[in-house]
Every structure is written in C-alpha cells, then in structure tokens.
Amino acid sequence: MALPVQQIPKWFYSMKINFISITQIRSQFMRPRKTTLHGLLALPQQSSDNFFLWGFKNYRTFSLWNSSLAPSSTRQENIAAQDTHPPSLNGLQLKTEVTNFDSQISLEELEDLPPISPLQQISEEDAVQIVAEPPLPPISFTLRDYVDRSETLQKLVLLGVNLSKLEKRPGAGTLLLKLDFKNDIQKILLFLKDNGVEDNQLGAFLTKNYIILTEDLENLRTRVAYLKSKNFSKTDISRMIVKAPYLLSFSVDRLDNRLGFFQKELGLNVEKTRNLVIRLPRLLTGSLEPVKENMKVYQLQLGFKHNEIQHMVTRIPKILTASKKKLTETFDYVHNVMNIPHHIIVKFPQVFNSKVLKIKERHSFLAFLGRAQYDPQKPNYISLDKLVSLPDEVFCKEVAKASLKDFEMFLKTV
C-alpha cells in the first residue's frame, strides 16, 4: 500500500522527534493469553512493508514512513535492530493472530502450515481465544503507547523512573524497550543497591543515567574497587553515586585523570581533595573547562591569592562551577559598592553562591537604614553570611531590626 509521497506534510521533516521503534522486538511484549494451536513459530523478520498493510486511514504518514524505514537508518534515533536479535526470541511460544489485524505472514517462514483464510469456520473455543488487541505502533514519539504492554517499562515506572523525560533523549526509548527486566536490568539494580543506593533513590538515579543499564557488571565492579583503593569509604562511595549518577559510567582511566586534575589544579593534599570530591561529586562528572576558567577568573580578574582560593574552595566547593558572569557581577558589587576587602570575602565565600539581586536589595535596605557596617572591628558589625544566607523574615527582624513590610515598601522605592 504505497501512498504517494506528497501526503507527508512538510512540517514532518523539519521536526526533530526522537522516534522509538520496536521493529524486531515485538516478542518482548506481554501476551496475556497463549494458545498452542499452531505450535512454535519463529518471529518472522518482518520487513517494514508487512506492518499495517491495511492500516488506519489517519496513520498514512507513518505507513509511508514504514516503507521508507530502510533508507532512514541514517537517523540516529532509530536504533533499528540490525545487529542485535531480541534475546527472548527463541523458544517463545507465540500465538498466531488470525484476524484482520495480522499482516500477511510471508510464506517462506511458515514452512509447515498453510495460510488460514479468514472465511474458514473455527470453533467457539478457538474464536474466544483469538487475541484482538490492537497492534503496537512500530514507531512512536512517546513511551506511553508501549507502557501497558511492556513489563520492563511498567517495572521501571513503579520504581519511579520518569519515562516522560527519558523519551525526549535520543535513543533512550528504543534502548529501554530492548532491555529485558529479568535478565539485564535486575542485575544492575541489585548491584546499585549493594553499593548503597536506596530504593526510593533508584528512580531519580535511572532518570539521570539510564546508560548504566547497558554497562558490563564487571566494569562497574572494577570502578568501585578503584574508588575503594583510593581510600573512599563505603558510605562515601554510595553518597557520591547518588549525587552524581554518571560517576560509575566513567572508566577507571577517566576517573583517575579527573582526580589528578583537581589535585594539581587546586594544589591540595590528598585528603582535602578527597573531601572536596565527596562533598561535590559533580566536579568529577561535569565538564572541566568551566573549572579551569573559574580558576583563572579568581586569580587574575578578581585578584585572589592561591591559598585564599584553596580556603574558599574547601569551604564551599560550588564556587568552582559558578558562571563567570555571575562571579564578576557579584564581586564587582560586593567589593566596589559595599567596599568589602578581599580578606573578608575569603572568610565568607557564600556570597558567590547567592543571587546578585538579593545582595543588592539587602545591602541597599541596610544602607537606607544606616546599618550597613561590614567591618568586624567596629560595633554593629553585620557578617556577610548573615546578609546572604538568612531567609527574608529572619533577616528583617534580626539584622535590619525592621519589619518585613518596611522591607517590601523600601523595595518598591528602588
């Protein structure tokens, strides 16, 4: 049923949609009823033409897409199973679908059975056992179509994996459909649990890093062993894995390089680097370019000495991953407008973590009240961490000694 090409609307080509294809994996899906009428049937390598030969009228765009599936293998999203055969293919008892829905099973695959005509009389029992579920769409943009028929997906949803986020990532949907819960996923989940990931954390973990389900168990064990050899305790490792899900997907070499980078760059001793990485494991999995840039910003642009940077980073590791624009804006306001010298900023690196607007509002309020005193030697000293970290009501009451309403009225006059 070749449809003319013009029927594909133009917007179809311009959209970047991650297609999830289930060609060749239909055997994985839950079949609630089995009949043994016709014995074993190997799942035919159904060419795309066989699908939806009589298809729904509104499915015309996809039916044409099916017939052009072969040349579309350039699309990265379509993991058309050219190399892998579905594992549970052999030895599976399949029922035959003797209805209109079923496409023509090509004659060469059915060696012993002649094709059954739809007009043939069958017994009541046989009629009842006919499975008349609608066929699954061979390509979809969402996993919602497959959830009800796939055990793997259902178990993942019950674990807490956010399928709506995963289906947007290229290749994730097809990968999840190909995996089998019992054989592949369960082993890795048990491994993660052994390493301290709690049940309620598994969902969020897998939503971030689903690739780990395809990793080799041996590799994962080697990486954990490597971390242990670097004197990370078990609790530390589990904390790191939960906070940075991609950690175990990094090879031993890569982890080694990154740890070495941080040690060299910051010039800290082994124990301090270890503590730093435990506090913010994102440093190991994130890109290193922003860290290098930020180090240069601190040294050259903002004028901090090396030991000052070391001190700040051990207190608040997050300042290494802050954006350059925010850093420069915050420092500009704090140093030039609030007139706070370097050595006081070093004691309170939290200022680099907070929003510039918040600091501006609070400082201008204090200046308006005449309480903007940041010199520790003089009386009525206000420390920077109180300026920055306290919530609004506490700040107003204790630091500014005014009510929240006054603060709001002041903000409307800025």
Next chain:
Amino acid sequence: MRTSSALDTVIKPGYWRAQQKAQTALTCPELQQLNRGKELRWERWRVLYAAGSALGQLGTVGRKSEKVSMESLQCSRLNGLFAVYKPPGLNWKHLRDTVEFKLLKGLNSNKQYTPQEHIRFLVAPKEGSEGGELTLIAKSVPALSEHSLVRGPKYTSVKVGVGHRLDVKSSGVLVLGVGHGNKLLTDIYNAHLTKDYTVRGLLGKATDDFSDEGRLIEKTTYDHVTPEKLSRILAVIQGSHQKAMVTYSNLDLKTQEAYEMAVKGLIRPMDKSPMLITGIRCLEFAPPEFLLEIQCMHETQQLLRRVVHEIGLELKSSAVCTQVRRTRDGVFTLEDALLRTQWNIHNIQTSIQKAAPRVEAELEKCQTRALGHPDLVGQSVS
C-alpha cells in the same frame, strides 16, 4: 447637521473583540485543548490515531489526549491582568519567563495522580461449566499509561503577555496578562491611559545615553540653579505638551462639545502620537539631585531620560537621569504590584481578582466614549 452613519463611527482595533467578550468559548471541547504548538499537533495526531484504533480495541477506556496548555480547572481564576514590580537590572523578557515558570510550578503541583484502569476482555473458564469452556470476561486492569511519570507534567505552558514594557535600567509597575487577560492587554493599549513616573536627576554632568552609566561628555557647574528656575522650565514644558495634546487628538475644535472638553482640559489623543507629558512637577530639589514626577503617555524610558537632559540644558547646566521608576500604569498602582518574592500562583490569583473590577470599569468608560461620540476622534482624559 451631521448624522452619524456607520462610516463615521470610528471602530478601534479590538472593539469587536470587546463586544464579543462573552462569546469567546471555542466550539469543540477537544480542539479547545489542542490549541497550538508542535507537541500539540502531535497530540492531535494521537487523538485521531486513538479514535481510529478504537475500532479494533475492545473497550479500552478513555484515551483522550488531555495535555492542556491552558489552565482548564483553574481557568476561571487565572485569566486576567495583574501588576508586578520590576526591579532595576532585570530584563522584562526574563521577568515574564520567570512568572510563567512560577505559575507552571504552582499549577503542576496541584495535580494528584489517580490510578487509571482499563477494561480488558480476558479469557477465563465459564463459571457454569466444568469442562473448561472458555469465555470472555470483562475485567478492569490497572493501566500505567496515564501515570504522571509516563505522561509528564499536565501543564507545559501558560500564556503570559506583557503590557507597556520597561527597559533594563528602569523599575516599577509592569502589567502582565494571563490567559484571556491577554486580550485585555490590547484593549488597555488602545485606551491610551496615562502613566506616572518618578524620575531622579543629577545636575552637573552630561553623558551620551543621558543616564549616569554612560560615557561622560561634559561637566558643568550648577550653583546658579534655583528651584524657581526649575519650576519655570517645567511649566513651559507642560504648556507646550498640553498644546501638542490638543493637536494630536485630531479634534475638530469648531464643534461645541470639543471646545467644552478642551476648556476643561479633558482631551488626549487616542491614536499614535509622540511622547506627551500631561503633567510634570518637582517633588524635591536638593542640588545636585532633584526628583520629578511626570505623568505622560506614549513614552519610553529613554525619552524620559532625554527630558531630564534637556531640562539640564535649559537650566544652562547639564543633567543626567539616575532613576526612572513607574509608579502607576493606567489603573495599576504601586500597591497592586507584586514583588519578586510574591510571584506565586496564589498571590497572582488574588491580585487578578482585586484588579478585575477596576480594569473593567476603565475599559467600559473608554468603550462608551468611543460609541457615544462618533464624530469626535479624540476622547476625554480619565
């Protein structure tokens, strides 16, 4: 004697929309949910697919695509206009995005997942017979396809529109519209209401972009500047702008009604015109700083800074503008404006409800004037 005919009646843009305000309901309930957006075009396809496959499905219940982009349940309360206070240094686009994000957060947090069930016909042995006769039995089976983790968040976008914009350096009342309120934004624009600003100026220097952060061009003395000189110049400015208002209002001053309105000073242009200052006065004068209150229409903040610069020139000195702050935009004042910490769905709903009667009253006034005086293009100042 002029008789008003359909040709003479000036229909303003948005006039008919205002008349049919009550009839904005869309026809098909499913289409109501499938308004626009790429994703929703796919949803439309899915609805049709589900409808088509319903022929084959034996009793799968309710697979309507319900991804709403407009608030449906809270529709009645999250439609309208509200005002926020824009702090200086924030781009109005980022502000609008932040408000939309906070609204979505509030809307999505309300939804509770109720487990859905589908009806399936399963094969089971008949109750009566013992010979293992099979028959189909309808059973309710839990389905996960409607789970929130599979479908995603229920609300993915909220229509938030911005009224009269404020540039990055200025601050003040910014009117935003949500949902159906966006239509009111056009009506408000066409009502041509005035706005109030407080403008702070600094004598003694002149810069290229008229603000204190620009490139310095010249420095002057300002000892000779007195409050009387300043108020004289402000009076001249107000007078000239008042004259301009009458000309731009395109009124035929030979008619009696127009003359009476002009005498009372109730005229303003109802079409495009350059910036017009309806009132300007000096609130504080402490050299080198001075504070002006300006009521104007069809302005931009940069033009107001230019006014400060020109005042400096008239005073035979020079001045830059340090702060432009809008205190009133049409009907919305500083009291109605929500601060950054108050941008959540509950506050916005209450603010919309509070402001709704005032907005309606103002728009009614403008509409009745447009209908009542078909031969007068310019309308009176509210």
